[in-house]
Amino acid sequence: MSKLFNNYGRQAFEIISGQGSVVKDDQGREFLDFTSGIGVMNVGYGHPQLVAALQQQNEILWHMPNLYQSQLQETVAEKLIGKQDYLAFFCNSGAEANEAAIKLARKATGRSKIITFIDSFHGRTYGALSATGQASIQEGFGPIVPDFIYLPYNQMGELEKVLDDNTAAVMLEVIQGEGGVLPADEAWLQQLAVLCQKNNSLLIVDEVQTGMGRTGSLFAFEQFHIEPDIITLAKGLGNGIPVGAMLGKSKLGAAFGPGSHGSTFGGNKLAMAAANAVLDIMQEKNFLTAVQQKSALLFNELQKIESDKIVEIRGKGLMVGLVIADEFSVKEIIQELQEQGLLTLRAGQNVLRLLPSLTVTEAEIKQATGLIQNVLTKSN
């Protein structure tokens, strides 16, 4: 009998090693991993530059609290922010990054209401859970944090009515990930950003899943031509070493003075060494262009599949969702793909989600789409 809480629906096997986009299990089976550890292993398993950076930092020092200066935090912040006008706070996960964002928004504006969207996912801690617009995820944990309001995604009507002078922020994913790989409508997002600005409400963009090159730009919001006041990151930032970040416009800095917020492990030296190496890899000349090319190939190959099980193919970059017709079970499709040697994910109720590593090869994309074709065109 397992001594672990049964809060995850786990497969019966364990993955014990990985290289690039290929992982091996404890029974010697190999899988092509199109989950990237749920959008985490963006530069793949065992990337030599990352391994070297971690080994080197491990020998020097892996933890020191935020009582002292941290040159590594400064370096990672500079690489994330570039010439933009943001400040960084480091933590350990996506939920924590969102907690920081919610706290900063309330404190900086002196307002309490936060508008988020139906089917959003922002994490499992109380603030992040309260921001998450899915009743099933909140069920049994009430009372949740007050003053969160959930509106329909990609619709303007109610937003104009609800946004008022007690609205601290509007918080959203520019592509809803867990909710079903659903991209925002660009015109809606731009209109929403203008409304926020007019109302002095902050725009928080949760890039935990969409960030770190996943959609073909470092941050997905860049492709929607908006400028968030607060950005949250985690997942791909440390490529599997736990790290999260919140970037906030420097005008918000006064609200996060000494003692206002913190984390013992936040910005830990090992985590920063990982993030630093990840950013170096992503900022190499052609890295993001290659992601865009691989994305075009993946969409192209998927579009060639003729199957009445596929209703729609959507997403951006290497964050792709195949909406599956209601009469078929995504769970069963994932199981069959797994038996064929391809690991994939579900999103929402009926979306087959593909999140390959950004270093996936063209041959691996063709191998994966070949397997998807086999499974989706097989007659039941």
Ligand SMILES: Cc1ncc(COP(=O)(O)O)c(C=O)c1O
């Ligand atoms: C958009 C988004 N925000 C927040 C989170 C929560 O991140 P974590 O599990 O690191 O707390 C997730 C996790 O899937 C996510 O997809």
